[in-house]
Amino acid sequence: MKPAAEIARLRQGLYRFFAGAFAPPQPVRLGELVAAAEYLEAMDLSGYAFYREWRALASLLESDLTVMDMAAEHVRLFASGTDGVLCPPIESYYRSHGRREAIADVVAAVEQDYRDLGLITIGSSDPPDHLVTQLEIMSTLCARESASRLMQLEVEATDLLDAEARFLHRHLTAWLPDLRARVHAAGPSDFYAALVDAVHAYVTHDRDLIAGLRRWSGATA
Amino acid sequence: MKVTALACAAPGDVAVPPELEGVVYVDDLCRRPDELSDSIDGSDRLVMIVHPARVSLAQMQQSVRAAGVDPLGVQYVSAEAIAGDARRAMVLLGGAVARAAAYDESSPEQARATFGGRQSRREMISLPKPHYESVPLIDENICAARTGCRACVTECPQRAYHWSRGKVRFDRDACVTCGRCVTACPTGAISNPTLSNRALSDQITALVACAAPEPLGVAFVCAQRSQHISSSEWAEVEVPCTGMVPATWPIAALLLGAAAAAVVPCSASGCGLGNEERSRAAVSLAGALLTASGLEHAAVSGEPGPLADSLGPVALENPFGTKGPFEVILALHSIAPADQPIAVTGSMAYRGIATIDTAACTLCLTCAETCPTGALSHTADTGHVELTFAASLCTGCSQCVPVCPEIERGAIRVDRRIDVAALQGGRQTLAESPTAQCELCGAPVASAAMLARISHLLGDEHTAAMDYLERRCMDCRGAS
Numbered sequence: 001m002k003p004a005a006e007i008a009r010l011r012q013g014l015y016r017f018f019a020g021a022f023a024p025p026q027p028v029r030l031g032e033l034v035a036a037a038e039y040l041e042a043m044d045l046s047g048y049a050f051y052r053e054w055r056a057l058a059s060l061l062e063s064d065l066t067v068m069d070m071a072a073e074h075v076r077l078f079a080s081g082t083d084g085v086l087c088p089p090i091e092s093y094y095r096s097h098g099r100r101e102a103i104a105d106v107v108a109a110v111e112q113d114y115r116d117l118g119l120i121t122i123g124s125s126d127p128p129d130h131l132v133t134q135l136e137i138m139s140t141l142c143a144r145e146s147a148s149r150l151m152q153l154e155v156e157a158t159d160l161l162d163a164e165a166r167f168l169h170r171h172l173t174a175w176l177p178d179l180r181a182r183v184h185a186a187g188p189s190d191f192y193a194a195l196v197d198a199v200h201a202y203v204t205h206d207r208d209l210i211a212g213l214r215r216w217s218g219a220t221a
Numbered sequence: 222m223k224v225t226a227l228a229c230a231a232p233g234d235v236a237v238p239p240e241l242e243g244v245v246y247v248d249d250l251c252r253r254p255d256e257l258s259d260s261i262d263g264s265d266r267l268v269m270i271v272h273p274a275r276v277s278l279a280q281m282q283q284s285v286r287a288a289g290v291d292p293l294g295v296q297y298v299s300a301e302a303i304a305g306d307a308r309r310a311m312v313l314l315g316g317a318v319a320r321a322a323a324y325d326e327s328s329p330e331q332a333r334a335t336f337g338g339r340q341s342r343r344e345m346i347s348l349p350k351p352h353y354e355s356v357p358l359i360d361e362n363i364c365a366a367r368t369g370c371r372a373c374v375t376e377c378p379q380r381a382y383h384w385s386r387g388k389v390r391f392d393r394d395a396c397v398t399c400g401r402c403v404t405a406c407p408t409g410a411i412s413n414p415t416l417s418n419r420a421l422s423d424q425i426t427a428l429v430a431c432a433a434p435e436p437l438g439v440a441f442v443c444a445q446r447s448q449h450i451s452s453s454e455w456a457e458v459e460v461p462c463t464g465m466v467p468a469t470w471p472i473a474a475l476l477l478g479a480a481a482a483a484v485v486p487c488s489a490s491g492c493g494l495g496n497e498e499r500s501r502a503a504v505s506l507a508g509a510l511l512t513a514s515g516l517e518h519a520a521v522s523g524e525p526g527p528l529a530d531s532l533g534p535v536a537l538e539n540p541f542g543t544k545g546p547f548e549v550i551l552a553l554h555s556i557a558p559a560d561q562p563i564a565v566t567g568s569m570a571y572r573g574i575a576t577i578d579t580a581a582c583t584l585c586l587t588c589a590e591t592c593p594t595g596a597l598s599h600t601a602d603t604g605h606v607e608l609t610f611a612a613s614l615c616t617g618c619s620q621c622v623p624v625c626p627e628i629e630r631g632a633i634r635v636d637r638r639i640d641v642a643a644l645q646g647g648r649q650t651l652a653e654s655p656t657a658q659c660e661l662c663g664a665p666v667a668s669a670a671m672l673a674r675i676s677h678l679l680g681d682e683h684t685a686a687m688d689y690l691e692r693r694c695m696d697c698r699g700a701s
Contacts, residue, residue: 046287047279049332049353055289201329208334211394212351216336 004157004213008146010043011206015139018199019132021057022089025070037061048209053201057194065191073189085186087179089131094175110134113170117141117163131179134171135199138164138206158214165210172203222322225261226314228270229300236300237270238307241314244270251275254284261288266321268296268314270303279352293332293355293415294324302449302457309453315431316456320424327414331358333393355415356396357403359389364410365593372593372618376405378464378494399494400465404571407593407616409543416461418542421470422477428456429478429534436480436528438520441466443487455483455525463487464496467571468506469549471521472532473540476552480528481520482507502569509565510550510639514557532556546571547613547644554641563641570637572644573617575610577651581630583671584608584654588621588633597621598648606668607653612643627674659694666694 017036020029037058045051077087091110096102110129114120119137121128141164148157176199183189183196228237229250239246245260251271261267267290271281282292296317303310334351364370367387374382374389381395382402402411425439438455443463450457458474460466463484471482484504486497500523507521520529535552539545550572554563575588575597584606589597596614600607619635622628654668666672667690676687689698 044283047283047350049286049334050329051286052289052291053329204329205332205334208393209351212334212336 005146005149007213008142008149008157010040011209012139012142012146013040013043014202015135015142018195018202019135019139021195022132022135022199025067025074027067030065030067030070034061048205050198050201050205053194053198057191057198060191060194070191073192077183077186077189077192081186083187085182087182087186089179090127091129091131091134091171091175092127094178110171113167117167129171131176131199134167138167138172141167161210161214165207165214168203168207168210173207176200176203222266223264224266224268224318224322225264226268226270226318227257227260229272229275231272231275234272234300236272236304238303238305238310241270241307241310244314254281255287257284258288261290264288264290266290266294266296266324268298268317268321270298270300270310270314272300273297279350282352283350291324291326292353293327294321296321299449302451306453312428312431312437313456316424316428316458319427320420323417323420323423325414325417327355328358331355331414333396354398355413356393356398357391357400357411357413359391360410360412361388362410363408364389365408368593368620369591369624370407370593370618370620372405372407372616372620373402373411375618376401378496397462397494399462399496400460401462401496404465404467405618406543407618407620413461418539418545421458421541422473422537422539424458425474425477425479426534428458429531432456436531438481438483438525438528439471439474439479440483440485440525441470441474442485446485446487450485450525452525454528455481462494462496464494464499466500466503467546468503468510468567468569469546469571470541471504471507472510472553473537473545473549475519475521475532476535476537476540476549476556478531478534480531481522481526483522483525485524499569502567506565506567506569509567510553510563513563513565514553516553516557543616546616546639550639550641550644564639566636566638568637570639571616572612572637572639573615573619573635574612574638574640574643575615575621575633575635575651577608578630578632578634579652579670581627581632582608582652583627583632583674584652584668585626585671587624587626591620591624593618593620597651601656601665604655604658604665605653606656606665608651609648610651611648612640612646657691659697660692661697661700662694664694664696666691 017040021033023029041058045054076082078089092103092106095106107129119140121133124133126133141160145157145160148160180196180200183193226244227250228241228244228246230246231249231251247257247260250257252275267285285292285295298313298317303313332353333356334353336349336351366384366389371384374384379395379397381392383390400413400416403413403416428439429437440450440455440457441460441463442457444459444461463486466484471484474482484500486500504521504523511517511519511521516532518529519532537548537552540549586599586608589599589608594614594616596611598609600609617635617637622633622635625633654670656668657666657672659666672691675690679687
């Protein structure tokens, strides 16, 4: 596989992994996460700066995590806010700055961006600006980019890289730091604190990586 | 904190001395860094003696990261810089170990992936691995942008900072990590993990201690330089760019025990930042400060020269931090000959003295509300308002000047000036005025100076309006 296609594939897998990790825990899903983490770990991840946060998360997955414990934490942090601060993993919560009328604007802007990318969300009960949805969107864009590079459609691949950069800039990098701060403020939660650290480190890194890849694409065009 | 020192033991290498105490030798470390993990069990930080030209930074960082160590905290000592000199190697190693131990862990925002500069044709058909460099991070909790501070925006030669609606936005792609924002930030909100006060302070202290009883000169050099200092009497202290070095840093090195200090301009590296002039200005100002202190025998220069007498060691807590210039100047004053007034003016002076033209100032207090460090402040008792200034807190950022509504009349001026008498003088009153009280609620309406100014602007035709303005505060205007 061409190196640029390979890296897009790896990025696709990582976004997919993180989306799955933020979804409500289930026994089958936990097993898949453990297997996916092992697979991704073998992809030379130590070459990237988010490896420290990734390793902290992966070592928790390698330990004896139980679905019940994870589910209790998931509900406490992301659904009920019991015994701590509620940390809704949705963009509009952080970007509406407490103004109810702004929530609809944020969600509408998110949905418009999906449409501009030729994507719609189906089969999900989550709101469109949910973290899982946004991670899945990035995963999809990376998959398209990888396919374009394999078919040597370099112009299309570069356009997709631009779309990824735009999406990260407009959405994930704009509110993930706030979610992360909130999860840490919500009290001890080994797995989800490590997860939000890892996804934050990864998204921050990916933003820079895309900038580097765009320069690299420009140099090789 | 466990720090391990590794050295490349390449076959036939004569540069790395063979028997350095406490150093672990790794076969061909430069080209095969993946084997270092066997030698650094449980280490938190690393120091490496390597041949820079042989090292692939991306590969080295990957190996270090895989071994559980933060790659941005690794201190490299060039094998060429020690070239078979075991004593010099131990001095530089001592400094590097101290700096590595003082390294604060980096956050994800502080590591930026890069694929390097121009690539060869071969590299264009295979994607190279990224390597990482540090970028500054703004702590929004202490950033003074909300008061209007734009010191980083003004200082950055790359225009990487943008101020908008009380927040500073940082463009990571534009940043070249020259570090000027770090030393210019009046509140210390901008940090670079590779460049903390403790890291620099500990490195210089260790260098001097390892060289003792022999004297040692300390040179601040650009991390991107291509040439190393060959003199065994001097040790290099790397900074991202020598244009970031304020005049008080070489003086701090002298106070920490160095027998001479230099800020070496890096024109040879051709980075295009145009910071050579700044380096020279810092050296010039440091020399002026030493002369004004009656300590002209101390040596600060733009390149390594003859050693002189050390000024220390003097205990300093935070010589390279935000309040470092204040501490360094007072320490200098404490060892200066008696009754020596120290006062120096210059564009690189990292202190400021604000002066007010009381005839033009209306005591609107916008300057005090904008001041990021609280150097300008105000007190308001019933019927009286004062604008005060503490020189010890002023960093000379001049953020107070452009916000002054009476700027055209020269109401406020900031001179970049280091003046020990002012620094020690405590808080001074710059302007004061009685305030008019609201006839309804008793709240202050405005200072008499401001009302006089408004009256002047309105002229004689609006005496009734003026009378009303003087008697009612904002809240009570319009009330019956």
